[in-house]
Amino acid sequence: MSWKVRPPQVIRNLFPGTTWRMPEQEKVIYFTFDDGPVEKETPWVMNLLNQYQIKATFFCVGENADNNQHLIQELLNNGHSVGNHAYNHLPAWKCSRSEYFNNIDKARPYIPGNLFRPPHGQLYPWYMKELKSKFSKVVMWDVLSMDYDKRLSKEQVLSNVTDNVRNGSVVVFHDSAKAWERLNYALPKSLDFLLEKGYRFEVLKMD
Numbered sequence: 001m002s003w004k005v006r007p008p009q010v011i012r013n014l015f016p017g018t019t020w021r022m023p024e025q026e027k028v029i030y031f032t033f034d035d036g037p038v039e040k041e042t043p044w045v046m047n048l049l050n051q052y053q054i055k056a057t058f059f060c061v062g063e064n065a066d067n068n069q070h071l072i073q074e075l076l077n078n079g080h081s082v083g084n085h086a087y088n089h090l091p092a093w094k095c096s097r098s099e100y101f102n103n104i105d106k107a108r109p110y111i112p113g114n115l116f117r118p119p120h121g122q123l124y125p126w127y128m129k130e131l132k133s134k135f136s137k138v139v140m141w142d143v144l145s146m147d148y149d150k151r152l153s154k155e156q157v158l159s160n161v162t163d164n165v166r167n168g169s170v171v172v173f174h175d176s177a178k179a180w181e182r183l184n185y186a187l188p189k190s191l192d193f194l195l196e197k198g199y200r201f202e203v204l205k206m207d
């Protein structure tokens with residue numbers, strides 16, 4: 001299993017001020033869905049969560065939010081949170097500082113609230129001050145399902161989640177075509193497993 005699934009503390013410490021895990025006292029899990037909203041996968045996830053009466057947080061790509069504003073509205077109407085994931089999913093290590101922040105600002109009109117997740121989890125520690133001036137939370141993850149990785153079986157994606165979750169885990173899935181084959185298997189099975197274990201689910205607050 002990759003170190004990426006549950007990043008070690010030494011990695012987390014490189015980025016002070018980011019959120020990897022929520023308070024560990026309560027049996028609460030925070031599911032997050034990245035890279036939507038898109039026509040097929042986002043409504044499917046939303047319907048499934050509604051069936052389970054579970055709320056989650058969606059880190060939206062600005063361009064997708066721009067093209068699918070009705071889905072942003074539907075997420076909010078259903079009690080989910082949304083967060084900024086940049087307009088074009090630009091990774092920090094592959095663009096200039098000004099490109100990076102312009103791309104984040106370009107997404108803001110389409111995605112309300114004060115949550116941000118850096119595309120590809122890429123960040124520079126010296127970007128944190130500006131990010132924290134724009135957002136109340138810069139959210140990383142405690143457990144990465146790796147549902148986007150075609151080299152993994154759907155069973156492996158499920159066990160990435162079930163073997164690693166713990167109190168306060170922020171868990172990443174993707175409401176994207178790329179993840180679909182693994183998502184549609186691992187998400188309902190993860191929910192069944194965690195509910196059986198007595199976990200509750202909450203959103204990351206948008207303010």
Ligand SMILES: [Zn+2]
Nearest residue numbers: 034035119120
């Ligand atoms: Zn992403």
